[in-house]
Amino acid sequence: MTSVDLLIVGAGPAGMAAAVQARRFGLDVLVVDDQPAPGGQIWRSVETVAAAPRGKILGQAYQAGKPLADAFRASGVRYQPGTQLWQIEPGFRAFVTRDRQASTIEARSVILATGAQERPVPFAGWTLPGVLTVGAAQILLKSSGQIPEKPVWIAGSGPLPLLYLVQLLRAGGKIAGYLDTTPPGRRRAALPHLAKALGAAGDLIKGLAWMGMLRKARVPIVRHVADIEAIGSERIESLMYRTRTGQEKTVPADVLLVHEGVIPSIHGALALGCAVAWRDDQDCYAPVLDPWGESSQAGIFVAGDGAGIAGAQAASLRGELAALRVAVTLGRASEQAAAEAAKPIRRKLDRQLALRPFLDALFKPRPEIFAPSDATIVCRCEEVTAGDIRAMADVGRPGPNQVKAFTRAGMGPCQGRQCGYTVTQILAAAEGRTAQEVGFYRIRPPLKPVTLGELASLDRREKVS
Amino acid sequence: MFRKLHEPEGAITVYVDGIAASAEPGESIAAVLLRAAPHWSRTTPVTQSKRAPYCMMGVCFECLAIVDGIASVQTCLTLVRDGMRIERQHGKRSLSA
Amino acid sequence: MQSDAIVIGAGTVGAAVAYGLARRGLSVLVLDGDDGDYRAARANFGLVWLQGKGMNMPAYQQLTRRSVDLWPEFDAELSALTGIDLQYEHDGGLAFCFGEDGFEQRRLHLQRLHNQLGSEDPDHEMLDRGTLEKLAPKVRFGADVSGASFGRRDGHANPLKLLAALHAGILRHGGVLRSHSAVDKIVPGTQGFTIEIQGGDRFSATRLVIAAGLGSATLAEQVGLHVPLRPQRGQVLVTERVDPLLPLPASGLRQTREGTLMIGATQEETGFNTTTTSEAAAHLGHKTVRLVPALAELTLVRHWAGLRVMTPDSYPVYVQSPTYPGAFVTLCHSGVTLASTHATVIPDAIIAGRLPSILDPFHHRRFDVPKAA
Structure with a gap:
C-alpha cells in the first residue's frame, strides 16, 4: 500500500498546479491520471507536441500548457499515468488499477481534479460511427496529429467548435460547413454581462478573431440550426438539419462533429457523498465548495472544471488554492501564510470568473438538447x-x-x-x-472499470488457494 | 474516416482483425481504428448496432475492443504497441471459461 | 379519496399484495415513497428459491415451497396481463460447494431441513464434481470446487421486471399508484382508516396493508402492532454482459437474461448504511474467481448495497391488528420468491378479514417470548 499526504486525481491544469503548489510545502504528493501523459484534455500530449509543427496549429493557448507540465515534472511529485481510480473510502483509502494491477493508496487528503466532459447531446443518429464530439476530434489532432479525411460537418455552439475550425483550417483540413446551433437572442441575453467580462478581454477578442478567420476562409456557416439528424445504416452517410426559420436540408456527410458546451465531471464527487447543487447558469450540478475548494466531505477538495466550468486558467488557480488549504490542514503552512499567498491567486481567479456569466449566457444550451x-x-x-x-x-x-x-x-x-x-x-x-x-442517478463505485480478478487480488480475508 | 497530417515517426505495426496497420508510438488504439476501414470498434450487446470511438477521453465506452486477447479494453485510453493485435468486439463478450 | 384498500409501500411485497387485491376487484390505492428511499426491491438478487431455506421453521419451508409452486401460474398470468416478460426460469438451481468438507456440510444441512419438513420426496440432490461439470459444460470450475447441491424447485426471475409488471398489473386492474407519498399518520376510525401523507393529503380505506419495508415498524405502531425490524446490508456485484455461460442460477451467482453476472450477496449488520465497500467487492470478487477462474477477466459494471428487511428470526411477519381489524402488516426479505403467495393467498385473507391458519407461525408475537436466562 502506498501512503501519501495528498492524493490528486487528474493531471490536467488543476491537478498539475495543485501538485506543484503542494510540493512547495514539502507535501508528499501522488497524482493519478487515466491519461497516458500530463496535460488533461486541454493540453493533451503538450509535452511532445507543443514544440512540434502541430503546436503552431493548435495555437498559443495550447502551447502555454508546456511550462506547467515542465514544472509538474520537476516538482518531485509522484505521478502515475494510465491509472484508473475506481473507489475512495473514508480515511482515505483509494483504489486504483494500472496495467491490470489493482492497488490501494492511503492519503490524508484528496483533491479531485477530474475536469469536465462535453455535454451529451442526444439526437437521432448520434450513435452512428462517424459522429464524434468536437472535443474528440481535437484530442485526435493533439495526440495523434489526425484530422477528418473528407470535408467535415461541425454542429454546435460554444468556443470549442470555433477554435477547432480554426485549428483545422491551419492544418489544411476541409470543412463542409458549420451548423451553429446558438439560438437567436443569446447575444442580447449575454450583453448585460459584457462589461464585467472585459477584464478578460483577451479571450473575447480571440473569439472575434476566430470568427473573422472563418469568414475569410469562406467556411459555410448556417445559423440558428435547431434540429440535426445523422442518417446512415452502418455509419453516417448524410445529415439533415433544420433551422429555426424552417429551412431544411439533407447533405452528404462523412464525419459529423458535435459540441454543446462542457459540464463538470461529478461522478467522483457524487460517489464520495460530496454535496452538489444545481447551477442554473450552467445547466448542470456542481459540488458545493468553500472558497478553498473543500467539499462537504472534510479533506476532499474539488479543483478545476470539476468544480464548475471556468476554463484552464481558472482551473490552475483553483488547484493552487486547494493545495494551499491542504498544506494548512496538514500543518505545513499557517493560516496566515496561506491567506497571504492566496490573495494574488484569488485576484486572478476573479478576473477569470468574471468572463463566465457572459459566456454562460451566450452559449446557454438550447432547450432542444433536453x-x-x-x-x-x-x-x-x-x-x-x-x-x-x-x-x-x-x-x-x-x-x-x-x-x-x-x-x-x-x-x-x-x-x-x-x-x-x-x-x-x-x-x-x-x-x-x-x-x-x-435529482440525479445515485453514483456508486466502481467509478472506472475494474475486473473481478483485480478486485479478488485485494481480498484480505482469505489468500487465493 | 480520419487521416494523419504527417508521416508517422518511428512507425510501428499493429493488426486490426488480422490486417496490418501503421501506427505511431504514443497514439491511442482508437486513433488507429478511426483510420482503419471499416472504422468501427464494437457492436452493442443489445441490438448489435455498430459503434465507433465517440468521446476519445474515456467517458463513453464506445471504443471497447479486444486487445491482445483481452476484451472490453477502452482503446481511447490505451496506447499502441508494436505487434499489438486488435479485434473489433462483437456484442456480448464471450468467455473461454 | 376513498378506496377499498390502501397499501403502504410499492416495493415487491406491497406491489404483489396490491396487485392481488386489485385482481380480486378491490379499488386499491398504493402509496409509495421517494426515489432515494432504501428500496430493497431495487437491490434484489432475483432468485425464486427453496433450497437451504427455513432451518428450524418448517412452516417457512412449507410457505416457500408452496410459493415456488405457485410461481409458474403467477408468472403466466402477470406477464400475459402486462406484456412484460419476467424472465422467469425454473429448471432448478445450484449451490456450489468447496472442498470435501464443504460438500459434506451442505449435504447434512439440506438433509436436516428435509427431515424437519418431513415430506417423503427430497427437493434436492447432491451433485459431485463430475456431474456438475456435465451439467455446466461451458464452465471450467476452480480446483477446489467439489460439487453442488441441486434444488429442483429452484429458479430465478428478473426482480426489476417483476416489480415493473406488478406496478403495471395494479394499473391494469384499476388500481392507483402514487409516488412521493411517504405516510405521516395513520388514523384508525370506525369505518376504516384515514392516511395522511407528507404534504397533508388524506386518503381513506376500509382495509390497510403496511408493506413499507424498513419503514413499517413505526407505521405498525400506529395500529397497535410492535414489530421488531432491523436492516441487514447486502452488497451485490454485476459484471458486463457475456454470452450464456451458466445454465442454472446458483446461490450467490446467477446470469441474467441480458447476460450480466450477478454476484452476491453479503450479510452485514451495519445499520441504516447503504454505502458499498471495497472489502466486500474484493471478497465477492475472490469468491467468484475461486469458483470459476476465467471470470477474473470480466469487468465489474455495477456494485450496490441494499438493506434486507430483517425480523429477529429472519422469517416473515404476516399479522392483522387485533386492536384495529382490517389493518395488516406484511413483511419479509424474500419478496421475489414469496411474490406468488403475496399476490394470491394474502389478498384472499385480507378480503376475508382473517389470515389462514398456515400463517399462524408468522405472527409477530413469536418475538415476545422472553429469552431464556
Missing part, C-alpha cells in the same frame, strides 16, 4: 430511448433511480455519464418539476 424525440436513443450503452423514459414518467412520478431500475438507462459501462442529465431533464419536463427537484 427534449429529444421519442425515438432518439438517450442511453447509448443500453439503447434506451427518450420515449422509454417518458413512458416511465407516465406511470406514477418516479425519480431517475426508479427509471434506471425499470429501463436499464444508466446501467451500462459509462454509468450514466452520457444519459444522466437527459433522463433528469426529461423527467423534469414530464412532471413539471425542476431538474434540481428531480
Whole structure:
C-alpha cells in the first residue's frame, strides 16, 4: 500500500498546479491520471507536441500548457499515468488499477481534479460511427496529429467548435460547413454581462478573431440550426438539419462533429457523498465548495472544471488554492501564510470568473438538447430511448433511480455519464418539476472499470488457494 | 474516416482483425481504428448496432475492443504497441471459461 | 379519496399484495415513497428459491415451497396481463460447494431441513464434481470446487421486471399508484382508516396493508402492532454482459437474461448504511474467481448495497391488528420468491378479514417470548 499526504486525481491544469503548489510545502504528493501523459484534455500530449509543427496549429493557448507540465515534472511529485481510480473510502483509502494491477493508496487528503466532459447531446443518429464530439476530434489532432479525411460537418455552439475550425483550417483540413446551433437572442441575453467580462478581454477578442478567420476562409456557416439528424445504416452517410426559420436540408456527410458546451465531471464527487447543487447558469450540478475548494466531505477538495466550468486558467488557480488549504490542514503552512499567498491567486481567479456569466449566457444550451424525440436513443450503452423514459414518467412520478431500475438507462459501462442529465431533464419536463427537484442517478463505485480478478487480488480475508 | 497530417515517426505495426496497420508510438488504439476501414470498434450487446470511438477521453465506452486477447479494453485510453493485435468486439463478450 | 384498500409501500411485497387485491376487484390505492428511499426491491438478487431455506421453521419451508409452486401460474398470468416478460426460469438451481468438507456440510444441512419438513420426496440432490461439470459444460470450475447441491424447485426471475409488471398489473386492474407519498399518520376510525401523507393529503380505506419495508415498524405502531425490524446490508456485484455461460442460477451467482453476472450477496449488520465497500467487492470478487477462474477477466459494471428487511428470526411477519381489524402488516426479505403467495393467498385473507391458519407461525408475537436466562 502506498501512503501519501495528498492524493490528486487528474493531471490536467488543476491537478498539475495543485501538485506543484503542494510540493512547495514539502507535501508528499501522488497524482493519478487515466491519461497516458500530463496535460488533461486541454493540453493533451503538450509535452511532445507543443514544440512540434502541430503546436503552431493548435495555437498559443495550447502551447502555454508546456511550462506547467515542465514544472509538474520537476516538482518531485509522484505521478502515475494510465491509472484508473475506481473507489475512495473514508480515511482515505483509494483504489486504483494500472496495467491490470489493482492497488490501494492511503492519503490524508484528496483533491479531485477530474475536469469536465462535453455535454451529451442526444439526437437521432448520434450513435452512428462517424459522429464524434468536437472535443474528440481535437484530442485526435493533439495526440495523434489526425484530422477528418473528407470535408467535415461541425454542429454546435460554444468556443470549442470555433477554435477547432480554426485549428483545422491551419492544418489544411476541409470543412463542409458549420451548423451553429446558438439560438437567436443569446447575444442580447449575454450583453448585460459584457462589461464585467472585459477584464478578460483577451479571450473575447480571440473569439472575434476566430470568427473573422472563418469568414475569410469562406467556411459555410448556417445559423440558428435547431434540429440535426445523422442518417446512415452502418455509419453516417448524410445529415439533415433544420433551422429555426424552417429551412431544411439533407447533405452528404462523412464525419459529423458535435459540441454543446462542457459540464463538470461529478461522478467522483457524487460517489464520495460530496454535496452538489444545481447551477442554473450552467445547466448542470456542481459540488458545493468553500472558497478553498473543500467539499462537504472534510479533506476532499474539488479543483478545476470539476468544480464548475471556468476554463484552464481558472482551473490552475483553483488547484493552487486547494493545495494551499491542504498544506494548512496538514500543518505545513499557517493560516496566515496561506491567506497571504492566496490573495494574488484569488485576484486572478476573479478576473477569470468574471468572463463566465457572459459566456454562460451566450452559449446557454438550447432547450432542444433536453427534449429529444421519442425515438432518439438517450442511453447509448443500453439503447434506451427518450420515449422509454417518458413512458416511465407516465406511470406514477418516479425519480431517475426508479427509471434506471425499470429501463436499464444508466446501467451500462459509462454509468450514466452520457444519459444522466437527459433522463433528469426529461423527467423534469414530464412532471413539471425542476431538474434540481428531480435529482440525479445515485453514483456508486466502481467509478472506472475494474475486473473481478483485480478486485479478488485485494481480498484480505482469505489468500487465493 | 480520419487521416494523419504527417508521416508517422518511428512507425510501428499493429493488426486490426488480422490486417496490418501503421501506427505511431504514443497514439491511442482508437486513433488507429478511426483510420482503419471499416472504422468501427464494437457492436452493442443489445441490438448489435455498430459503434465507433465517440468521446476519445474515456467517458463513453464506445471504443471497447479486444486487445491482445483481452476484451472490453477502452482503446481511447490505451496506447499502441508494436505487434499489438486488435479485434473489433462483437456484442456480448464471450468467455473461454 | 376513498378506496377499498390502501397499501403502504410499492416495493415487491406491497406491489404483489396490491396487485392481488386489485385482481380480486378491490379499488386499491398504493402509496409509495421517494426515489432515494432504501428500496430493497431495487437491490434484489432475483432468485425464486427453496433450497437451504427455513432451518428450524418448517412452516417457512412449507410457505416457500408452496410459493415456488405457485410461481409458474403467477408468472403466466402477470406477464400475459402486462406484456412484460419476467424472465422467469425454473429448471432448478445450484449451490456450489468447496472442498470435501464443504460438500459434506451442505449435504447434512439440506438433509436436516428435509427431515424437519418431513415430506417423503427430497427437493434436492447432491451433485459431485463430475456431474456438475456435465451439467455446466461451458464452465471450467476452480480446483477446489467439489460439487453442488441441486434444488429442483429452484429458479430465478428478473426482480426489476417483476416489480415493473406488478406496478403495471395494479394499473391494469384499476388500481392507483402514487409516488412521493411517504405516510405521516395513520388514523384508525370506525369505518376504516384515514392516511395522511407528507404534504397533508388524506386518503381513506376500509382495509390497510403496511408493506413499507424498513419503514413499517413505526407505521405498525400506529395500529397497535410492535414489530421488531432491523436492516441487514447486502452488497451485490454485476459484471458486463457475456454470452450464456451458466445454465442454472446458483446461490450467490446467477446470469441474467441480458447476460450480466450477478454476484452476491453479503450479510452485514451495519445499520441504516447503504454505502458499498471495497472489502466486500474484493471478497465477492475472490469468491467468484475461486469458483470459476476465467471470470477474473470480466469487468465489474455495477456494485450496490441494499438493506434486507430483517425480523429477529429472519422469517416473515404476516399479522392483522387485533386492536384495529382490517389493518395488516406484511413483511419479509424474500419478496421475489414469496411474490406468488403475496399476490394470491394474502389478498384472499385480507378480503376475508382473517389470515389462514398456515400463517399462524408468522405472527409477530413469536418475538415476545422472553429469552431464556
